[in-house]
Amino acid sequence: MVENRPWLTFFSHAVLIAGVVLVAFPLYMTFVASTLTLEEILQVPMPLVPGGHLWENYVQVLTAGSERGAAAPVGRMMLNSLIMALAIAFGKIAISIIASFAIVYFRFPLRNFFFWVIFVTLMLPVEVRIIPTFKVASDLGILNSYVGLTLPLIASATATFLFRQFFMTVPDELAEAARIDGAGPMRFFVDVLLPLSKTSIAALFVIQFIYGWNQYLWPLLITTEESMYTTVIGIKRMITGGDALTEWHLVMATAMLALLPPALVVVLMQRWFVKGLVDTEK
């Protein structure tokens, strides 16, 4: 602090509190709506304090889904989302850590070529190759399966870059010492490099878990069976169109269930989350 200006400090707090309230307002209203009955929501204006139907609404969506839209239980969808998020996070970390190990610690023909092959994937997000990628998935027969949900998304240039960047900072003496002691490359990787990478892995895990949980376009394309829907897709399918027809109390309960797990990961693992965000953008 350069100088003491009480009014400016007061003003700063006021702006921040306004920001926090504004940012939290949609979440609060979602929570309120998820504890009301549909009739209570439909009266204008809807109540601003939580009602007494929290338990019923959540049990209803978790076990039975909505009545007018998709009738798939959200419990199942949350399991699908969890499987997808974990598979993508672990899959990405696993394949990119070994790929960057190869690129950093070996000299071999075509090394730079492979590096560029991985780099170029940054420029091909799913959104620009929707239909051909769908075709590939359908030719491979992996529509409506966990393999189809996760495998096409686990190649990642950002994770490979992150590990490459990190390996570059590992002192050469470690590899030298390992070699003198007679350790092969894999031994060095498992006993030296992996333990050193723990923080990078944790940071990347948080980011990729959120990425996987929040996927939308890809699951929308390749899941047609209700039993394979993820939570985010489930919400979309519950909105039947038309304000008064949508069962907002159930949609909002599902929205809460869809956003709580990743939000908890961000808040509880805040340190890793911030590190992951900053590192993946380098």
Added chain:
Amino acid sequence: MEKRVVFRSAWLPYALLAPQIAITIVFFFWPAFQAAWFSFQLQDAFGLKTEFVGLRNFVELFKDPRYLESFKITALFSVLVAVCGIAVSLVLATMADRVLRGALAYKTFLIWPYAVAPAVAGVLWAFLFAPSVGIVTFALRQIGIDWNWVLRGDQAMALVVIASVWRQISYNFLFFLAGLQSVPKSLIEAAAIDGAGPTRRFWTVVFPLLTPTTFFLLIVNMVYAFFDTFGVIDATTQGGPAGATQILVYKVYHDGVKSADLGGSSAQSVVLMIIVIVLTVLQFRFVERKVHY
């Protein structure tokens, strides 16, 4: 930069790279190549016959007023998302950098929207702004604004911009805060001793030093608005009313999946790929100058 100490093996590096390269080829290169290939072809209505038509799909695309309209909408949308998101986050980050008490609490309460899926963010805001039941709609009606984004294009645009910005504030906020904290305190003290007040200091010392961060965020936000907001649009307006929020990515999806126009959609994919490539190159050229290894 290269490692001095390396391992030797004729096959191990290839085996380690194999999974990543295999997935990249099967799910990235092959589809991208096919998109490029389809974009030069025309398929008949039943999908029985395809014919090579050269650049015709592209010519048709750029003659189509709806496609040009979609270009304009995307430009407007991404500029609005980037500028609003950056402005709001910069204000919040500057304030958070000033306060000592409760800084961590503010940070925690501001970063969680990043965890919300774009589609879910869309649903939350669509509910608040819903024409008949929405609480914000009700408030707006009290002050004499008739709000119905289902019918009015400009209001639909406002809705998707608000939902997209809301989710992105946390990201911008974190980067601005990191940028602000790395501004040397001695510079600010020197300016204060010379008699510059907080506002003057911000515009003449702090903000110029934040230019790299701002530029970086500008590109990241543009990319976000171009591609990641698909969920926001699909969960709320679905491109409507009358195409008022049909951004390019949504149009590729709509034409390819809903209308099954393979050639046209593929040509759009190719145009999008070129846009991503330009944005990525911009981002990397710039990052190279910002980060010194």
